[in-house]
Amino acid sequence: MTPDDARRYGISARIYVVTGTDTGVGKTVVTAALAATARAAGQRVAVLKPAQTGCPPVGADSDDPPDTAEVTRLAGRVTERELVRYREPLAPATAARRLGEDGVAAARVVAEARRLASGHDLVLVEGAGGLLVRLNTQGETIAEVADALAAEVLVVTRCELGTLNATELTVEAARRRGLRIRGLVIGSWPENPDVAQRCNRQELPEITGVPLLGVLPAGAARLGREGFRDVAAALNVAADHRPRPPADAVPRPHADRPGPC
Numbered sequence: 001m002t003p004d005d006a007r008r009y010g011i012s013a014r015i016y017v018v019t020g021t022d023t024g025v026g027k028t029v030v031t032a033a034l035a036a037t038a039r040a041a042g043q044r045v046a047v048l049k050p051a052q053t054g055c056p057p058v059g060a061d062s063d064d065p066p067d068t069a070e071v072t073r074l075a076g077r078v079t080e081r082e083l084v085r086y087r088e089p090l091a092p093a094t095a096a097r098r099l100g101e102d103g104v105a106a107a108r109v110v111a112e113a114r115r116l117a118s119g120h121d122l123v124l125v126e127g128a129g130g131l132l133v134r135l136n137t138q139g140e141t142i143a144e145v146a147d148a149l150a151a152e153v154l155v156v157t158r159c160e161l162g163t164l165n166a167t168e169l170t171v172e173a174a175r176r177r178g179l180r181i182r183g184l185v186i187g188s189w190p191e192n193p194d195v196a197q198r199c200n201r202q203e204l205p206e207i208t209g210v211p212l213l214g215v216l217p218a219g220a221a222r223l224g225r226e227g228f229r230d231v232a233a234a235l236n237v238a239a240d241h242r243p244r245p246p247a248d249a250v251p252r253p254h255a256d257r258p259g260p261c
């Protein structure tokens with residue numbers, strides 16, 4: 001679906017798909033940062049986690065809250081939506097197969113994102129793990145969801161050694177599928193970066209051709225809501241939901257570049 005189609009269907013909300021180079025890179029924290037910024041601007045925000053794994057059944061006590069609840073904890077009230085949940089900390093397709101189930105269909109995720117888009121200004125769809133992690137036993141991924149929604153994709157990445165390869169692979173896979181990549185975000189930036197981290201921060205946008213929209217400081221997820229909102233505001237992702245011109249026409253936002261590494 002193109003952005004024009006989206007308007008024709010009456011979808012006015014901005015929909016972002018938040019993916020990453022891996023699991024544990026900070027997708028949830030970045031999702032919360034976008035939600036916090038949008039809420040501060042008075043927007044209605046929905047967070048959709050198509051498949052949550054590694055979480056006990058809904059209602060059970062746990063020290064490991066689902067990602068949607070983490071977003072609310074950090075950003076304040078948002079509409080939380082989760083479509084399937086599996087206890088085992090595995091890819092959704094794997095966890096589903098082990099229970100004799102199929103997982104969640106991309107079409108169901110797309111339909112729910114569209115439904116949420118009709119009542120919110122911003123819809124954030126957080127995948128599980130990296131871009132090509134399978135949502136179901138048919139092999140569909142969050143990439144198919146992003147494509148069907150014509151959503152902009154944010155790629156959350158690490159800054160440690162190893163990220164250059166993982167980030168290029170993710171960006172290449174997204175481009176091959178025709179996805180619109182809005183930018184990269186480093187999910188956790190240390191207080192005292194080492195040489196690899198400093199160089200990676202500089203090189204990631206250069207080697208991928210994708211703007212680095214910002215970094216979240218390590219420890220951001222431990223801040224209270226106000227502190228978190230301030231940190232989140234530094235991310236260079238527009239909180240408005242006006243239709244955006246095609247990616248090629250968007251001038252590269254100023255990436256917060258460190259000095260030469």
Ligand SMILES: Nc1ncnc2c1ncn2[C@@H]1O[C@H](COP(=O)(O)OP(=O)(O)OP(=O)(O)O)[C@@H](O)[C@H]1O
Pocket residue numbers: 020022023024025026027028029030067127128129130187188189216217218219220221222
């Ligand atoms: N900037 C940060 N400050 C503090 N903690 C962070 C930060 N980024 C990530 N973390 C921590 O790292 C862990 C992984 O982050 P997060 O849950 O956001 O990853 P994810 O990419 O959403 O993983 P998943 O694939 O499980 O959804 C969490 O415990 C989170 O609190």
Ligand SMILES: C[C@H](N)[C@H](N)CCCCCC(=O)O
Pocket residue numbers: 023024052053054088089090091092128129130133
């Ligand atoms: C359990 C974990 N936190 C995520 N929800 C699922 C990550 C799946 C990653 C699969 C893989 O790439 O090998």
Ligand SMILES: [Mg+2]
Pocket residue numbers: 027028029067126
């Ligand atoms: Mg997460």
